[in-house]
Amino acid sequence: MSSLEEKIISALDRTGVSYEIVEIDPEFSDTEVFCSKYGYPPEQTCNTIIVTSKRGPKKYAACVVLSHTRLDVNKRVAGLLETGKASFAPAEEVKELTGMQIGGVTAVALPENLPLYVDQRVIEAEWVILGGGSRRLKIKVEPAVLIKLGAEVVPNLANDLQG
Numbered sequence: 001m002s003s004l005e006e007k008i009i010s011a012l013d014r015t016g017v018s019y020e021i022v023e024i025d026p027e028f029s030d031t032e033v034f035c036s037k038y039g040y041p042p043e044q045t046c047n048t049i050i051v052t053s054k055r056g057p058k059k060y061a062a063c064v065v066l067s068h069t070r071l072d073v074n075k076r077v078a079g080l081l082e083t084g085k086a087s088f089a090p091a092e093e094v095k096e097l098t099g100m101q102i103g104g105v106t107a108v109a110l111p112e113n114l115p116l117y118v119d120q121r122v123i124e125a126e127w128v129i130l131g132g133g134s135r136r137l138k139i140k141v142e143p144a145v146l147i148k149l150g151a152e153v154v155p156n157l158a159n160d161l162q163g
Contacts, residue, residue, distance in 0.1 A: 004099050004109075008133040011109040012141070015148040019141040021132065029103035029135035031067045042068040045129040046122055048105045050094045053083035060089060060097060061115040064107050064122055064130070064146060069158035071119075076157050080117055099133075106131035106139065107146055118146045119157035 001009075012019050028037040035042050045067045053059040059081045065071050078086040091102045098110060107116055107130060122128060123143045130139045147153070 002134060004133050005137060008106060008109045008139075011149075012139065012145070015145050017142050017145040017148060019139050019145070022129070022138040022140055024136060024138055026103075026135035029131075029138075034129075034138065035067065040129050042066070044125050044127060046107075046131075047071075048107050048131055050089040050097060050105065051077045051081070051086050052089040052093065053078075053081050054085040054087055056083055059083060060093075061117055062098075062105075062107055062110050063157060064116070064118045064151070065158035066119065066121050066125070066128075068161060069119065069121065070161050071158050072156065076154065077117070080115070080154065100131070101135055104131045104133055104135040104137070106133050107149060107151065108139070109133065110149075116146070116149060116151040117154045117157055118143075118151040120153055120155045121158070122146065123153050 028034050031047055035045055046064050047067050049063045049071050051061050063071050073086050125143050128143050132138050
């Protein structure tokens with residue numbers, strides 16, 4: 001187990017919330033293929049997305065949304081960051097900021113100065129799947145863990161995907 005994975009498990013242990021570590025093939029880490037391969041519902045599988053400001057001073061935030069929704073980057077997140085425009089942070093910046101690769105980013109053990117925003121629908125789920133910090137781990141956990149990690153719950157942080 002990597003030191004980052006150990007750090008994430010230690011942070012989970014400190015919350016007191018029960019969780020299950022799910023080991024997976026890294027080739028199936030991206031959410032859609034993960035759900036298909038391992039049989040987890042998209043309605044309970046989360047994406048943790050690092051967003052950055054595009055104007056003014058550089059700001060970042062981590063946002064957690066259910067995988068069957070789309071993060072509202074340019075209205076909700078830009079407003080939360082108090083910037084005119086925001087976008088997904090590039091993979092290199094995500095790795096530099098969090099130590100995590102795309103496909104494994106989690107809301108657990110993020111840098112202390114990084115705001116964590118969670119869509120209200122995530123909190124309403126009975127349990128959710130979060131990234132595990134690497135492409136080989138996922139975490140099955142009660143969404144209350146996000147509150148214990150200091151998340152701000154934001155109604156309509158994400159929109160329903162248009163079919």
